[in-house]
Amino acid sequence: MTVRQLTLPELVGVCGQLDVGLVGLWREPVQEYGVEATAKLVRDAGLTVTTLCRGGFLTATDPAERARALADNRRAVDEAATLGTDVLVLVSGGLPAGSKDLHGARERIADALAELGPYAERHGVKLAIEPLHPMYAADRCVVSTLTQALDLAERFPAHQVGVTVDTYHIWWDDRAPEQIARAGAQGRIHTFQLADWTTPLPEGVLNGRGQIGDGSIDMRAWQSCVEAAGYTGPIEVELFNDGLWARDGREVLAETAERFVRHTL
Amino acid sequence: MTVRQLTLPELVGVCGQLDVGLVGLWREPVQEYGVEATAKLVRDAGLTVTTLCRGGFLTATDPAERARALADNRRAVDEAATLGTDVLVLVSGGLPAGSKDLHGARERIADALAELGPYAERHGVKLAIEPLHPMYAADRCVVSTLTQALDLAERFPAHQVGVTVDTYHIWWDDRAPEQIARAGAQGRIHTFQLADWTTPLPEGVLNGRGQIGDGSIDMRAWQSCVEAAGYTGPIEVELFNDGLWARDGREVLAETAERFVRHTL
Numbered sequence: 001m002t003v004r005q006l007t008l009p010e011l012v013g014v015c016g017q018l019d020v021g022l023v024g025l026w027r028e029p030v031q032e033y034g035v036e037a038t039a040k041l042v043r044d045a046g047l048t049v050t051t052l053c054r055g056g057f058l059t060a061t062d063p064a065e066r067a068r069a070l071a072d073n074r075r076a077v078d079e080a081a082t083l084g085t086d087v088l089v090l091v092s093g094g095l096p097a098g099s100k101d102l103h104g105a106r107e108r109i110a111d112a113l114a115e116l117g118p119y120a121e122r123h124g125v126k127l128a129i130e131p132l133h134p135m136y137a138a139d140r141c142v143v144s145t146l147t148q149a150l151d152l153a154e155r156f157p158a159h160q161v162g163v164t165v166d167t168y169h170i171w172w173d174d175r176a177p178e179q180i181a182r183a184g185a186q187g188r189i190h191t192f193q194l195a196d197w198t199t200p201l202p203e204g205v206l207n208g209r210g211q212i213g214d215g216s217i218d219m220r221a222w223q224s225c226v227e228a229a230g231y232t233g234p235i236e237v238e239l240f241n242d243g244l245w246a247r248d249g250r251e252v253l254a255e256t257a258e259r260f261v262r263h264t265l
Numbered sequence: 266m267t268v269r270q271l272t273l274p275e276l277v278g279v280c281g282q283l284d285v286g287l288v289g290l291w292r293e294p295v296q297e298y299g300v301e302a303t304a305k306l307v308r309d310a311g312l313t314v315t316t317l318c319r320g321g322f323l324t325a326t327d328p329a330e331r332a333r334a335l336a337d338n339r340r341a342v343d344e345a346a347t348l349g350t351d352v353l354v355l356v357s358g359g360l361p362a363g364s365k366d367l368h369g370a371r372e373r374i375a376d377a378l379a380e381l382g383p384y385a386e387r388h389g390v391k392l393a394i395e396p397l398h399p400m401y402a403a404d405r406c407v408v409s410t411l412t413q414a415l416d417l418a419e420r421f422p423a424h425q426v427g428v429t430v431d432t433y434h435i436w437w438d439d440r441a442p443e444q445i446a447r448a449g450a451q452g453r454i455h456t457f458q459l460a461d462w463t464t465p466l467p468e469g470v471l472n473g474r475g476q477i478g479d480g481s482i483d484m485r486a487w488q489s490c491v492e493a494a495g496y497t498g499p500i501e502v503e504l505f506n507d508g509l510w511a512r513d514g515r516e517v518l519a520e521t522a523e524r525f526v527r528h529t530l
Contacts, residue, residue, distance in 0.1 A: 095481055102439070134399050134400070135400040138481040197402075198386075199404045201404050201470050
């Protein structure tokens, strides 16, 4: 998504030129290109898919909507397995229209995970609950902290349900380091993502994830914390940013790779 | 600030018409009208000033900037005392330019409170640290949760330093109810403010505080929580909202009073 202006074949080509060997994919472009075709494309290029984003949106109260969400998440698991990644990132969903019940919404996520966890396990996929910044609590994700994400994940085996650690969402939280340790001790850090915090936030606050190094987040400190917790997996850079999307995708990917090297250990 | 389109004399007049007997004031319009003149205006009208907003911005590292901030906060204490309110709300300040050190910034607030707390006490004023929503952590307030605010406040006597509980900033936080109980047990809830959470957030996320009842926050639940913690003080409605500011101020105040009655206990 950092370079969504590139088609999948372009992305794969640029990754090859820049010596980037791992890539996180989003469902929409994969579905558009075809899941099997994407799997072949990345496999032929020797690229490894780190994660698939995203399943989730599990907070509906309406039974039909809920059934559709569960079916869609099972499809997302299938897609992840086809792409050869063992991690499906989950964005849990916001409050249903008119609801003010955050606790109830969080419990419905747990109910859904009880159904999806075993299904994912059978397909060799782990679910990674991503706590989103509290500014998304109403309309996108009622799971706002690593503490909440782990409280949910701990009801299930770690090889079924873990968490996504994303600097953009947790950097303000002085409790996050101890929660990263908690997640690591349980083997529940299923992926680690970077984005920087830049202000002012744009309207709707969706596409303001800053390029690494442009903002307020100490990337090395968070990387140290995650690695001290035992995480040895890939580190993803995930930027939604209208400014970056308006530029040449190859240039943005090169810049991102350079920033990654400069601001990580 | 909810009706900043009104001059202070207009505000006082409309409060009288609507039978509103308490009002929270902001420093800028008070300074413009004159502190003594404002004190006389509200006193003559029989209005009680609940709080003065706001001091704070105590995170600077530059010594001269820091000295200016402390002097300004002493002035804010003086203004509060002159207006006859015993509560000065503090917005702590964001990260200095280029800094990524949230912990250091929070410690500088503690250092400043050690100087300001005794000064405020001598003037009969209590400081109320306001945790702001984590979306303001970089540019406005490094104190993002009630837990953090109380961790700071507890270093000082409760009659010097307490907290502001504002629904807009804490509604997403499942740890907030226990922290309200903690604050109440210590006599540190120095004011309680309402605003609703509406989306999409506007650019810059400053002026999106929703009218009571328009958003995702269960006002009665938070009011119950604060009152169960022993709080018996006034409840303020503080809305920064471009839409409300564009309307007739008297109409907005009447609407706000009606919403308050409808959505509180």
